[in-house]
Amino acid sequence: MPTQKLYAGAKLREIRTRLALTQKDFAAKLGVSLPYLNQMENNNRPVSTTVVLALAQEFGLDVTELSTGDSERLVSDMREALADPIFAETVPPLADLRLTASNAPGLARAFIELHRAYRQTHERLASLDEALGREDARIQASPWEEVRDFFHYCDNYIDAMDRAAEHFAQRAEGPEGVRERALAAFTGQGIVVRYADQHALRLFDPGESTLTLSTRSSPQTQLFQMLLQLALTTQNKLLEATLDFARFQSDEARAIAKIGLANYFAGAALMPYGTFLAAAQETRHDLELLGARFGASIEQVAHRLSTLQRPGAKGIPFFFVRVDQAGTITKRHSATRLQFARFGGACPLWNVHRAFETPGHFLRQLAETPDGVRYISLARDVSKMGGSFGAPVRRYAIALGCETRHADALVYADGLDIDNAAAYEPIGISCRICERTNCHQRSVPPLERRLTIDTNLRGTLPYEVR
Template structure:
């Protein structure tokens, strides 16, 4: 059963009132609500209404883009997974976690940081490979984890970078079948020569000679992406640096990793400019192959871009996007939906993304339901990246794009599916150790939150029973 997503923003309301130097009574009058109603909203006992949101913008020039209902949900999911670690003993009730995520987000982030540090320290003791890093890094999250969380809590949408990429795309004619040639012409007009060679790395920029080298072995969408990536570093370095300054990363390594991530973000947004791509996605009903052909992009580029269409005032369908390797390790993840991926480990084995490796070149559709009762339409496909020469290793991944079932009508992939039949939805989870299901035949490890029943005289699908109450 679907549930409406309500907006609780008590922290932002209190901060706005405090910064304005107003009492609760004066603040309530400016917002046009009663004092008791304001008190309930500030304590997250009631959601913020549309009228209050408009009053905040009108009376206090409040940036409405900061009111993201999904952030508290993501943080709640992250807290629940972290606190499922046996070191904490017992997991607080969901209501308490939601209260912390909504009312005390800084405390919630501190708990996640502490747990990440604890986990990192434990893994370093258990694995000699982990000990190859800096001696003091066990006290900090790994740089790549810090960067991952930066994009995670930005909704994977960076407005200033996205808009700059859109403007560049319009000037350079980068969206369409001639994107590579147009990009090369733009670089030439700015004194940079582009050379495409059958050997060498995907991309190498010789700043002194002002020459960009691209691998001719790579598919054309990849070459165009690498060209746009270099444009981001050359022509928009100041914007990227300003964004990095706001992120306040703990280490230079994390900043350097995020710099590449932002350049990748720019490249994707330039090849698939926001307004044109959103309009095309709606027109083509999110047909990935048609969109890939129309914009000269790869299927992975299209699927990933669809998950970033969260511009305030012009949002697309909220998708989740994930990429896994053949071992089931998640290598890319993002969700604008209520489904939040596990921060550590792989994805649920009942999810169709794993089956995609068995049917290369085909789209797999799945109607899935998570333990919280939310239903999704999931679309998975295997992706092979050729090595470019004989005996060169090939990269194989599976990608999955999905949305809550309420948006399925906007997708061509749902046209012949019975989405009204509850029995058609397969049960999936997030991660075995935090999954609430007690009857899953694919469970890999026991759930941390539940007590186990060990009966030496009885064996079922699992070698243990799971208590329905902790």
């Protein structure tokens, strides 16, 4: 198979700007001519092996930064936006989208933001009777989606928060050691930690300087909520600085993001980067062994594995997703080429939807996306009990996966017939942007394909995709 050429003009310009170098100086340090560098920065030429080596040797750059998933994310998000019926007659070819994502990522993000604003305006107008007369009836980006996109385009890795959490947990012996450090930090702040039979997982009273955790929740949840509050209490300056950098459009988005960053700190403190990465490699990413070792839940471990993208010390690029019983994606991240739909649910052929049928068991799946990339997908339900009789049970399913080229490092790949093409199930992102013509679970026709409708013939679908 021929080696894929690497076009990374936008990333090269970003690196040069970060180093405060002119094109002439940058070209000299890379050992190439100024015209050659200019052509690479404009994606008229691929990045050469000489340049890749020079970036690593001259600047100590993690060369995997050149092939991050930003381009794939942008292409996927643009294709989903263009699946909107308003673009039915003006859909640009996929090659144009890839050029835009590579050469003008800022323009691509602006387009995605514009479509999101249009979509929300359309939804607001559809429920105008509910919005009329309200003082806050103005059109603005959904705070939740704005925060979700912030983490999405940060590759779900926040370096400053991750390193602060790792520094906090250094030399702590397991989850009990982390818990003792957290209690000591609270004591130093004059805060008393106590437990009570309450519905709220965590209740902090700044006036009384008390943190109350629910006895109805699991020990893992109690420790996680303790660390979350610790981040809010002791890392506020770092949290606020990160939020200032993000420049959210509303106070609501900023508040949601602050909780998200505190959650990030809690997970990183419970599973410190270096220690956790080494343990993940040692156990071949066994979620149950890692959960027992770090005092974390299966979902917390899976989520943490998807964040191990520190430059110079990256783990396996995983995708991670959580869906509810309706199939709606409630958490999503991918460090792989597989990207998720921004709106709605995931492909119905994906094993994450079947996890609800087998509670307490892991489901393994070999899957292939329309671009020919093959993945190992691991799915499991993560039901969360209410803690008392009659309390509602929150039911979710999670999926964690990676490309099959990492199979040797994954215990869940053992025994799977990875070399057998027939063992792979065809999955996609969403029906509107999936190009498969013979999917028996298709809900709507694919974008960029014409249909044939024969009133005298009814196959699996009421139309034939050309």
